[in-house]
Amino acid sequence: MNKQELIARMAEKSGLTKAQCTDAMEAAIEAVTEALKAGDEVRLIGFGTFSVTRRPEREVRIPGTGETKKVPATNVPKFKPGKGLKEAVN
Secondary structure, three states, X not given: OOHHHHHHHHHHHHOOOHHHHHHHHHHHHXXXXXXXXXXXXXXXXXXXXXXXXXXXXXXXXXXXOOOEEEEOOEEEEEEEEOHHHHHHHO
16 A cells, blocks of 8 residues: 555545545654654554664675675664554454
């Protein structure tokens, strides 16, 4: 399912128009992104938790040449599914 298919399904289930659902989806994505950029977690009970983890600087080996290279530290978004989502899928 892609974003447009999800918006169509949301419109079907909620009775809202596709334009309204598109605006709601964009606002939700923007709100989650801003919260993660600020270092906060976003917890949706029953669905899951969005968070950011810090990946430290590390050294990797390039297989073709055997050369080693440093990969800088970075922040990585992470999603942990909630109990309700896990149960619904299984």
